[in-house]
Amino acid sequence: RERAREVLESGARRGSNRLGVEAMELLDAYGIPTPQGDVVSSPVEAEAIAEEIGDDVVMKIVSPDILHKSDIGGVEVGVPVEEVRDTYEDLVVRARNYQEDATILGVQVQEMVDLDNGVETILGMNRDPQFGPLLLFGLGGIFVEVLEDNTVSVAPVSENEAKGMLDDIDSAPLLRGARGSEPVDEATLVETIQRLSQLVTDFPAIVELDINPLVARPDGVQAVDLRLTLD
Ligand code: ADP
Ligand code: MG
DSSP states (O other): OHHHHHHHHHHHHTTOSEEOGGGTHHHHHTTOOOOSEEEESSHHHHHHHHHHHTSOEEEEEEOTTOSSGGGGTOEEEEEOGGGHHHHHHHHHHHHHHHOTTOOOOEEEEEEOOOOTTSEEEEEEEEEETTTEEEEEEEEOGGGHHHHOOEEEEESSOOHHHHHHHHHHSTTHHHHTTGGGOOOOOHHHHHHHHHHHHHHHHHOTTEEEEEEEEEEEETTEEEEOOOEEEEO
């Protein structure tokens, strides 16, 4: 909880109420699994992180002025180590083309998550002045707008309420191994919903938060992206 407070304070100190993947440690602090990686501010540092990860990586521009990173070409998936330095420069150029005076905090270098054996879900929160923190869980990724398959619960949620959220969505069979795929780790998914519930209960200053995607896999879950707003 102390660690989480520090992450939020260092975000607020930068004078922006919008935080992105640079605040991923907030999730770690609450036991929500995130892929290995870090945010760095130079091509050389980016290469060092990729070498540490030891495989192709994902690279993302980190800027409070860029809400949807992939919309501006700010996400590169499957970057080999030898291309990391050039890709760093490319991402910064694209961000500058989009908005010349954008604040650029750096670039995130992140371990690849296997999406083939996973389901992209979305886990979020919207603080309602009347009802309090509303947790949202649903199908994420490319389906999020087309299918609008999600469910809402007021935090804090019990284990049974979190389980109920999984049951609630129409795509529940997808999580449970429809079409011969292996079922996702439901217990960890339920635990993750509860952990986010705890996080937003502990920090009323968070008015909005989105983990999209939260990749649900047979061997656990991975929060791949984060965006939040402080009041
Ligand atoms: P944004 O939502 O701002 O465009 P994301 O971080 O969500 O940025 O990345 C966009 C998409 O790229 C994700 O929905 C996912 O499909 C893919 N992606 C992002 N990070 C990873 C990763 N670590 N491993 C595999 N795919 C990823
Ligand atoms: Mg995203």
